[in-house]
Amino acid sequence: MKIRHRLSLQFTVISGIILTIVFVLIYFLSVQYVRNSFYKLLQVRALITAQVYLEEDELTKKKFREIEKSYRQSIPDESSNIYDAGNNPVFIEKIKHDWPPSMLDIVRNKKIHRFTYGDEYGLGMFYPDNQGDFVVIITARNIAGAQQLQYLLWILVIMFCVALLIIFLMGQWYASRALQPVKSINRQVKMIRSSNLHMRVQQGSNKDEVDELASNFNELLQHMEQAFEMQRSFVSNASHELRTPLTTIIGEIEVTLHKERTKADYIQTLRTVLDESEKLKIITDGLLQLTRVDVILTEANTETIRLDELLWEIQEHWRHKTPPLTIDVQLLELPEDAGELTIRGNRSLLLLALQNIIRNAFKFSYNHPVSTTLTAGKEGLVLSVSDQGIGIAPAELEKIFLPLYRADNAHAFSGYGIGLSMAQKIFEIHRVHVTVSSTLGQGTTFNIFFPRSQKI
Missing domain, CATH: 3.30.565.10 (Histidine kinase-like ATPase, C-terminal domain)
Structure with missing residues (x-):
């Protein structure tokens, strides 16, 4: 996989993790907010219910009608229950729940008690009155809140997918732009061969890691160029040093074989060949020693x-x-x-x-x-x-x-x-x-x- 695609995927994964954390946090905070809002609504409904049925004789006619009008704006699947101090129901609306005495005692102790009942939310409120102390329990389903949360969930999922797609495309563009100097270096490097080691990679002006890479590569090219020059010089010098005694040996032998020679001439030729052969031996021994010098120093040999x-x-x-x-x-x-x-x-x-x-x-x-x-x-x-x-x-x-x-x-x-x-x-x-x-x-x-x- 190319670096551009890998960077884009990594950037997308990191962004996806961050978005997931943010969106999950948003969703759960929204769930908490919707739940608290609904409990507050149930608390208002419990108070209105108590005022409608327990304080009708104590309120003015106008005030009572306003409270009664608010009471008629019920919540879906709302059910109201009022109990006296003896745990006897004094008012039941729609559905009678068998609330155990322990539940009623909890409401009396906590004054306001929130709970869930199946798929419904419930709230119990302690309501003191001149006629006695009462417990009001309201239950209802939060249909509107559930719809809002579902709608929010779909929005977050769609936004998450769209955001990831946009992030990936932007990552591709950004990675391609960021790696453009590297591509330029690659194009220039492909053009460099042993025949044109004098060429150098063009460096930018940003003084960043890419420029450092180009600078290091240019230094490597310079060392390679010097090494090639040294190799050419070595081959040239070696050819010259080896050719001289070989030429002398071949010439002496050819001249000697051209015609019959005396014993002294043969001896002189052999001496010349021996001298030149010794030169060749000295040169080859020296070259062999050069290769043996490349040792690694350790504590044992130092x-x-x-x-x-x-x-x-x-x-x-x-x-x-x-x-x-x-x-x-x-x-x-x-x-x-x-x-x-x-x-x-x-x-x-x-x-x-x-x-x-x-x-x-x-x-x-x-x-x-x-x-x-x-x-x-x-x-x-x-x-x-x-x-x-x-x-x-x-x-x-x-x-x-x-x-x-x-x-x-x-x-x-x-x-x-x-x-x-x-x-x-x-x-x-x-x-x-x-x-x-x-x-x-x-x-x-x-x-x-x-x-x-x-x-x-």
Whole structure:
């Protein structure tokens, strides 16, 4: 079921429940009102009956005729009974009811007593007179009231059905109008394909949830577009890196097979093929490692790591190389609590990521000293790795983390563009943010931010 129909039905059901409660309340209040009005009428009739038959000698002739005229305007199926203090009937009109003495005593105690008798309403009234104390009991059917209530019931039922129909149609119109922006987004989304990911969903100006949905979807499209661009770049770079050694291998073999060669020529060809095959193996192993880096960190495969100790370990590693390489380690704004220098993560993966960045720093600076600075702040730890190498062009800064991507000025150096991609993936799974700043011919700085609220 579409949202428009579901909203209309839900709105109709809710309105129907409210209308039902209101109409039922109206009906029962009307029933109570009609019943009270009829009892008041019976009370008036009881008083008139008593005056007509008990006080004829005490009223003026004119007053008596007015009361008698009112008495003649009887109620349908009205029956009047008057009893004296001894429970003896002194006046019976139409029908004599065998009212038990207990009923008469209740009337004497309560003065006015309302009751029902079958489908009739009854009222008993205590009437003191100079001739004695009497009990007047009137019974009658409220035919007019029943007709009014039945008429009211039909009106309420018809109004309920008509109101529900109107509410449903208005709900359809309102839901359709309210969901119009969503329909517009759906139409625009249907037009977006992998070939036109640059398109964006048009946002409104209401700043509501629909606009938020459109904004989030546009952000998703932007990430998808970047992912597709990265994929195209990866395929292009991978094709280039794999094609070069394959072309060399095929060319060497074709030239060697063109004519009979000496033993030395065959050995040289095999050596060339072996070298290029090793390059292919290095590239494929690097790509395989990239896929294995996508792990999920848990308490089982992580530990508490002190970054300053990790830097000393890396410094010692490069110091024992041949030739030895220098890493300058600086610790700034150190906290009093050494525990604030710790992070939670996988030690081997973080060591691999940092070593890849420092290895590149040495390689592209012709093994000049590399400086590292660890700064402790309120929001976390910042590790800066700086070199004095060839630098990176501004247009290529965003691409250096792509697999198999190499900057234009890096082709003179050995490598395949895998180390930084692997480091970036390791930092991502540790929720570590990396920024890069560089100047051509002067050097590059990697700023690695470890948040203090880091959770695994």
